[in-house]
Amino acid sequence: MENNYKKLAEAIFPNINKNVEYYENLYSERSKKNNVVTRFAPSPTGYMHLGGLYISLINQSFAHKQNGTFFLRIEDTDQSRILSNGVTEIINTLHNFDINFDEGPINETEDFGEYGPYRQSDRKEIYQTYAKYLIEQGKAYPCFCTKDELEKIRENQNKVGESLIGYGGKYAVCRNLTVNEAIKKIENGESFVIRLKADNNGIKRVTVKDIIRGEINMEDNEIDVVIIKGDGLPTYHFAHVIDDHLMRTTHVIRADEWIPSLPLHLQMFKTLGFKAPQYAHVCPILKLEGDSKRKLSKRKDPEARVGFYFEQGFPIIAVKEYLLNLINSRFELWREKNPELSYKDFDINLNEMSKSGALFDLNKLLNVSKRIIKNMTDEEVFQGILNWSKLYSNNLYQFIIKDENKFKSSIPIWHKNRMDIAKWNEIEKNFDYLYDLNFLQKLNINNEFLNFPYVLEILKDYIESYNQNDEQSVWFEKIKNIANKYNYCVKIKEYKNNPKNYNGSIVDVTTFIRIALTGKKDSPDIYEISQYIKEEEVKKRIKNLIDYLTK
């Protein structure tokens, strides 16, 4: 019988002449210091998703904080879905987000590391060697069923109310083919896949362990799953088990959609005689649609595409720190206590991760980002804006490089002790009064303060008294004088106590000036703005408002 299986294995994989021992020796156990080995294993099927970034950040932080190894593996076994620049896209995105892997593909064709190749399409021979080994032992077999036949089996199972749905048990007809029958079919050129015999008869329960969820009680696998597809490449399940064994992965941290196949994977590890890694299944980032939550979708949600964050000009650290909040809510407290440490110093704890998916909260991201920008130096802010505008806003970029120093001098106006900006694309829009040369023509003034008495007089006096060289205190004394002259209260408390005694308060006076200069009621210090835009422009803008109010 054993010889028969060998004959079958030989008929199926005549060109496979290495054996299992060869690979076991080639990829020997990692040294002790690699007590933690994690990986990120995406498919190169399109632009990277926030969820992918999230998973890779967890894997990287978890491994690196413990001096472990983090590698990248490309899962490209579905030839119909891979994209030509998919690998480059993934590598670039990870690079841009400063997520560094220790081993893996470094471009479309080359790999780096001792446990490669790191793309599954280059590992065909390895998978086939192990498949051949399983066939020799009678643990796997060729299946010649067509799609239609499989469909019929399933229909029938549904009709009968069978609890087993799929190719297993008595429904696994090819399992009973004799070796000679199988060989004959192969010789006749019939197409086939390789299936693994389920290590199970009838429904059994197993308890699987997950770092995040704890113990989970499930039905054991009883399906003879496909391990090698018609094109000779492995399915995800088989590739996962072979790769993570041979690459000596210790912790598989992946999306929670894989929980249902955990019994299968564990069974495969056992059948192959491998030690299984520890698993942590992470829940996805969600989005509210109507009343129900759904996964962030690349199609529907712009924020699902990581490119979105570059385009908007979020500092990448902000995105990562937001994600870290989601990974371990303890991060927030830690960050507050250790404002100067790098996020890389934070200890990720997998069993502190939430068991339910979090809704993506743009507000929170914005806040995290504002705080990070606030804590940057002016120079860092400058570099951030420069790099961003170069790629995404030619207008702003041209404005900056025309006079870098002048632009730099404007940064403290809105940066010092402020949280005005969460992402670089807000600069032009929010600070058009600083950076738009045609600001005056575009200025839109609302007229609600026409109601205040003496607005015109106040503005005229302000133009009259304005002097670019005044110290801030002198400048403000002048405003106070004007306020007094028109009975606008200089002391806010006094005004609040007796508002009826005055035409308004000094707050209103500065608001007139602010609106004239910026078109907004909210803006940074108007003295500093004035210093930046210079006397002529200040007067022009005040005059502009006077003209507007006059007509």
Next chain:
RNA sequence: GGUCCCGUGGUCAAGUGGUUAAGACACCGCCCUUUCACGGCGGUAUCAUGGGUUCGAAUCCCGUCGGGAUCACCA
């Protein structure tokens, strides 16, 4: 439909049998203040639901409801 997972304010969440049920974001108010902010202080608002166990339940057990995942030669 089968199997599995999850359910604490609007959002992220701490919590493991006794807490006035932390904290952060958002929102509102107050203080500081020449303004806008920053900062400080405070406020609104939560244990899905019904039973049980217990002197005592967000926490343990059972049911219900709700949301999600999965059931491919895709990953």
